[in-house]
Amino acid sequence: MTEGAGIRNGDLPDDLTAVEAGMRQAFRNGSVYDLRSGDAVVDDPHGGHPWGPERTVRARIVCWLLLDGPPALAGRVSSLKLVGLRISGALDLAGGTVVPYMEMTGCRFEQEVVLPEAHFTTVRLVDCAVPRLEAARVRTEGDLHLPRSRFPGGVRLTDAHIGTDLLLNQAIVHRDRGGRSIAADGMTVGQDLQADLLESHGEMSLRTAKIGASLSLRGAKLANPGARLALNAPQLTVGRTLYLTPAGVGGPLVSGVTPARGTRIQQFDCQGGARLDDGRFGDAVDFERARFTFTDDQELSMRRVQTPELRFLGERPQRGKVVLSGARVVNLVDRAASWPGPGRLHMGGFTYENLVPQGPFPLTERLGWVAAATAEYNPEPYERLATVLRGAGEDEDAREVLLAKQRRRRETLPPAAQLWGYVQDWTVAYGYRPGRAAVWMAVLWAAGSLAFAHAGHLAVNPGEHPPWNPALFTLDLLLPVVDLGQTGQWELRGGWQWLAAAMILLGWILATTVAAGATRLLRRN
Numbered sequence: 001m002t003e004g005a006g007i008r009n010g011d012l013p014d015d016l017t018a019v020e021a022g023m024r025q026a027f028r029n030g031s032v033y034d035l036r037s038g039d040a041v042v043d044d045p046h047g048g049h050p051w052g053p054e055r056t057v058r059a060r061i062v063c064w065l066l067l068d069g070p071p072a073l074a075g076r077v078s079s080l081k082l083v084g085l086r087i088s089g090a091l092d093l094a095g096g097t098v099v100p101y102m103e104m105t106g107c108r109f110e111q112e113v114v115l116p117e118a119h120f121t122t123v124r125l126v127d128c129a130v131p132r133l134e135a136a137r138v139r140t141e142g143d144l145h146l147p148r149s150r151f152p153g154g155v156r157l158t159d160a161h162i163g164t165d166l167l168l169n170q171a172i173v174h175r176d177r178g179g180r181s182i183a184a185d186g187m188t189v190g191q192d193l194q195a196d197l198l199e200s201h202g203e204m205s206l207r208t209a210k211i212g213a214s215l216s217l218r219g220a221k222l223a224n225p226g227a228r229l230a231l232n233a234p235q236l237t238v239g240r241t242l243y244l245t246p247a248g249v250g251g252p253l254v255s256g257v258t259p260a261r262g263t264r265i266q267q268f269d270c271q272g273g274a275r276l277d278d279g280r281f282g283d284a285v286d287f288e289r290a291r292f293t294f295t296d297d298q299e300l301s302m303r304r305v306q307t308p309e310l311r312f313l314g315e316r317p318q319r320g321k322v323v324l325s326g327a328r329v330v331n332l333v334d335r336a337a338s339w340p341g342p343g344r345l346h347m348g349g350f351t352y353e354n355l356v357p358q359g360p361f362p363l364t365e366r367l368g369w370v371a372a373a374t375a376e377y378n379p380e381p382y383e384r385l386a387t388v389l390r391g392a393g394e395d396e397d398a399r400e401v402l403l404a405k406q407r408r409r410r411e412t413l414p415p416a417a418q419l420w421g422y423v424q425d426w427t428v429a430y431g432y433r434p435g436r437a438a439v440w441m442a443v444l445w446a447a448g449s450l451a452f453a454h455a456g457h458l459a460v461n462p463g464e465h466p467p468w469n470p471a472l473f474t475l476d477l478l479l480p481v482v483d484l485g486q487t488g489q490w491e492l493r494g495g496w497q498w499l500a501a502a503m504i505l506l507g508w509i510l511a512t513t514v515a516a517g518a519t520r521l522l523r524r525n
Contacts, residue, residue: 013061019054020061023082027065027100030076036084036106043084045108045129046150051086059089059111066098082107093118104128112153125149132176135160146171154202157184168195175202179227184209195220196247197266206233214240219247219266222274228298230272236279244268244314245288267291273298273320281307287314287338294320302327312338313358324350336361339369347373347381355388363397367404377412379405399432406432440510441478448474448503455496478507 016024019035026033035055036043065080072078079101090111096118103124112132113125122142125133132153133146139161146155147169154176157166166189173181181202187209198220215238224230236242249264268290276285285307291314292300299321306327312334322339323346332352336359339345370381382405390398410421452470476484477500492500
């Protein structure tokens, strides 16, 4: 019989060791088979203390028990519950159907665990040392638990189907030969994927994965600085919330509650790019206190993400980019200190309906946020911000945003158009401050009235003219459409003609800018 070969028809192997015979008996009884010594240093599955034959079983015997083991004792349910054992050889259950419950705690595996296309009820490998887990297309009716286990050669769960929960809390996973730590493309998890305090050294790939409830990476450390991505999860679907938030070490951490004494807080830390493009999230994407460490060519990419709430509350990335192009959000919860600077934020086509700033976020900084996202002039981010502010009843702030848009647009125009833009800005602020036109009109009217009171004037039709009125004459010059019956009755000479012409020109400029502003207001409404 070769190592790893199956043992069929329930036949009892004739070469069982005493340790394996004890495991067989515990399997039939459904009890825990615990071979720990009681010394924490010796029993550490990740330590260097050797484990001898007295706590070693062969992988092929474990496979025999799981695939075709003996029947349970009367009144018992057979299950494999191993604690503190060393499994020699490769545990190969590829393509098999495993009915008994399987739980291994604090065990060492000599070679990789091979589970492709196997079918389980529930599998738990808790605090185990596993060279590699190869489990593409594995199916479980219940949970797959891998907490506190270590996988130096990576974990493969491509197209796996987990019936309820996948647990990777405090697991340590290193990259495989392809550079991936966790390869779980196309994986489906019925309920939660919990990977709190996970350490991933390599690319964590969740492309097109579907998580029925929440995906928690609280306090996780994802490190792949030498490559482009540490988290590669385009087209990820999460039924509820994606948590990239802190976790409590040494005590529970409850959101919004002061941590208990002795609880150390560990932030979510990503060293390398993160890709969430085209993701769909039922409740929220939460970046509370998240830390991203990028190189100049790495980015946090959320292109075309859709979620009811984006909580962008992490630390400001010092390098790299944040890309939200095409994303759709209902509530944008953010703080000013979380966004990157100019040239490192891209928001083309980013839509949001409500702004919920955490802490001070004055309009001047919000305008800087928009400017940071538009290295080249783009009206869309300004118009989106103005629409949201207007919807919140902040009409004055909305006008300031649209005024900032016009000033930014002016920078892209040819010199003559820029000059006209400055005129519109100085006079009526592009129509967004219409009261300024009345002030200019009053100033010009008062100045003209005083000046023309000293002007020499001749009647065009002697004997058929109204009395000379400098105030009405000035007002008739300034109003380009209205005829007050003054300018056509009097003739000025010399410099007074030039002053009258200047008044007419200024009146037309004011009228044109007011009309342009009114047109913009009507079009906007």
